[in-house]
Amino acid sequence: MTKNKQATLLLAHGSSDANWLAPFEQLLQQIQSSLGNERVELAYMELAEPSLKNQVIGLVDEGYQHIDVLPLFFAAGRHLRKDVPKMLEELQSDLNKGPDLQIQLHPPIGLFPEVADAIGRIVINQVNKTS
C-alpha cells in the first residue's frame, strides 16, 4: 500500500490589512522550522491570498491526496461551522477526485490541549517576571 501524500494547511481568517497578515507568516515560518519534511502552508479564508481554494488546488496539482485543514481560530463560529465546510465541499466536488482526495477540517487549534498548555506556560512566565 502506497502512502498518501499529506499536507497541512493552517487556515486563518484573512484581512485586507497587511499588518494583520504579517504575524501569520511569522508563525508559519516558526512552525516550518520546527518540523522535518512535513508540508505545511498558510491559507486565508477570505480577503487575502493565498486563499484556501488556491492552496488546495495547488497541493492537488502537486499530487497531494490528503489535506488536513487546521484552523488558526480559538472558537468555531459561523465561519468554521458553515462557510468553510461549504467551501471544502464545493472544492471536493469541483476537483472531482472522488475518494483519492481527502480534505479533513479539524477543530480550531484553541481546542487542542497543547495550546492551552502553551498559554498556561506564557501566563506563568509573565507572573514570574512581574513578581
Add this chain to the structure above:
Amino acid sequence: MTKNKQATLLLAHGSSDANWLAPFEQLLQQIQSSLGNERVELAYMELAEPSLKNQVIGLVDEGYQHIDVLPLFFAAGRHLRKDVPKMLEELQSDLNKGPDLQIQLHPPIGLFPEVADAIGRIVINQVNKTS
C-alpha cells in the same frame, strides 16, 4: 518591599453567539487547572460578558495592582493596536489609582514561540495519525 498582587486577563474578541464563547470557557478551565494559585480570568472586548472593563474594575476592587492583559488573538489588527489600548487608557484614568495600578497589554498569544511550538506538535500528531 511588598509584592504586588498580580492577575492575568485572557482577552478574547467576544460574540453574541454562545457557541462561539463556550470554547473560551473550556480553554480558561484547562489553563486554570494547570496553574497554581495564579489568578487568571477571561474578558471579552465586546459583545459579551464579562467585559474587559468589568473584569479590570472587579480585580482592582479585590486589591489587584498589576493586571496583565494577554490577547487570545493571532495577530494585532485595529482592535489590539487602537481600540484595546484606548479602553485601557480610559480605565486607568477613570480608576484614578496612579502608579499603584499597572495594566499591561501584551502581544497577541499567536506571537509567542510557545504557541508556535504547540501548533507544530499538533501538526506532527496529525501527520503521524494520517500516515
